[in-house]
Amino acid sequence: MCALAPRNGSPRTPAPVDAALTPIGNADLHPRRYAARMTFKQRVLKLAAAAGLAAAARRATRRRLRILCYHGAWVTPGYAFGDCTFIAPEQFEARMERLKRSGLPVLPLGEAVERLGDGSLPDAAVVLTIDDGWVSTFTHMLPVLESLGLPATLYATTWYAGRDLPVLNVAIDYLRQAAGRFDIDPAAKTAEIEALPAEQRLAALRRFGAELGVDEAWLERRQFNIMSAAEFAEAQRRGLDIQLHTHRHIEIDRQVDALPRELAENRAFLAAAIGERDFAHFCHPSGTNHPRARALLAANGIRSATLVTEGLNGPGADPLALRRFLDGRRVGDAEFDAYLSGLLHCVQPFRRLAFG
Numbered sequence: 001m002c003a004l005a006p007r008n009g010s011p012r013t014p015a016p017v018d019a020a021l022t023p024i025g026n027a028d029l030h031p032r033r034y035a036a037r038m039t040f041k042q043r044v045l046k047l048a049a050a051a052g053l054a055a056a057a058r059r060a061t062r063r064r065l066r067i068l069c070y071h072g073a074w075v076t077p078g079y080a081f082g083d084c085t086f087i088a089p090e091q092f093e094a095r096m097e098r099l100k101r102s103g104l105p106v107l108p109l110g111e112a113v114e115r116l117g118d119g120s121l122p123d124a125a126v127v128l129t130i131d132d133g134w135v136s137t138f139t140h141m142l143p144v145l146e147s148l149g150l151p152a153t154l155y156a157t158t159w160y161a162g163r164d165l166p167v168l169n170v171a172i173d174y175l176r177q178a179a180g181r182f183d184i185d186p187a188a189k190t191a192e193i194e195a196l197p198a199e200q201r202l203a204a205l206r207r208f209g210a211e212l213g214v215d216e217a218w219l220e221r222r223q224f225n226i227m228s229a230a231e232f233a234e235a236q237r238r239g240l241d242i243q244l245h246t247h248r249h250i251e252i253d254r255q256v257d258a259l260p261r262e263l264a265e266n267r268a269f270l271a272a273a274i275g276e277r278d279f280a281h282f283c284h285p286s287g288t289n290h291p292r293a294r295a296l297l298a299a300n301g302i303r304s305a306t307l308v309t310e311g312l313n314g315p316g317a318d319p320l321a322l323r324r325f326l327d328g329r330r331v332g333d334a335e336f337d338a339y340l341s342g343l344l345h346c347v348q349p350f351r352r353l354a355f356g
């Protein structure tokens with residue numbers, strides 16, 4: 001989920017379908033009302049867990065596979081942008097430690113998909129997935145995974161990889177928000193810069209940031225850059241399983257015919273970067289989908305595909321429509337625990353009623 005779709009052959013803005021790009025302070029609710037609702041939700045979930053419901057939920061959902069979803073880490077000082085797209089490194093580390101302490105089995109994605117299919121999954125198994133391939137995933141998340149010995153899959157989108165160019169639509173949205181310039185239409189600005197030759201876009205982006213008076217720490221820290229081929233290769237050597245996310249982060253609902261070509265280009269880039277591997281796992285960019293996508297994925301050798309739809313995956317779940325839990329800055333520990341225990345799944349019918 002995420003960020004980068006093509007137009008006229010060049011990558012650009014991903015639709016923020018998955019709320020990953022919903023910024024703090026720009027939600028539907030007033031921040032104080034939102035915070036109050038979140039506090040209420042955390043309290044209810046904590047009370048339910050304390051009443052023993054979490055243990056009961058875990059037993060009831062033990063055969064269902066849990067899949068956690070992350071993106072990058074926020075490493076730029078000042079304005080904190082991108083709720084679920086960028087989590088604070090300390091929060092990511094605390095979450096991974098919490099997962100480790102839970103004692104739940106964390107499996108590599110390929111093994112989990114296979115064992116979900118043949119019914120041999122261990123109880124309450126968990127898979128870790130990370131979307132896009134942001135540089136901060138390499139610099140700030142991979143070391144945490146390594147130190148805790150947690151397996152994870154990175155779904156890499158590759159058009160921006162190795163280019164000295166931040167992901168435009170995400171960087172533009174950050175700049176306008178950091179400057180408090182909500183009057184600027186980010187889609188129009190993105191289209192304006194994308195109309196330029198690729199080699200002129202970075203200068204145009206920097207001019208835009210300078211006009212808004214935003215410090216360039218975001219650029220120096222490669223906040224909005226995708227990992228290079230060499231970084232993908234090193235990440236893979238250090239244990240990260242690297243899989244597919246389309247070359248240009250296309251919006252499948254609007255560009256389903258481009259899917260086979262996008263998979264081929266994505267595979268070719270990764271094969272050149274890290275060597276030929278079994279690239280058979282896919283993540284729908286921005287959670288977008290299309291009725292024809294499933295058949296196209298299957299015909300192109302994809303054995304599993306994840307969505308951003310929240311949920312667990314029981315025996316018999318479609319491996320090409322796996323549900324996940326999108327973790328982020330606004331997600332409290334109680335909600336994170338409730339997903340892992342299965343409590344969130346069990347209270348699903350009541351959630352809208354209770355939490356709005």
Ligand SMILES: [Zn+2]
Binds near residue numbers: 001
């Ligand atoms: Zn994505």
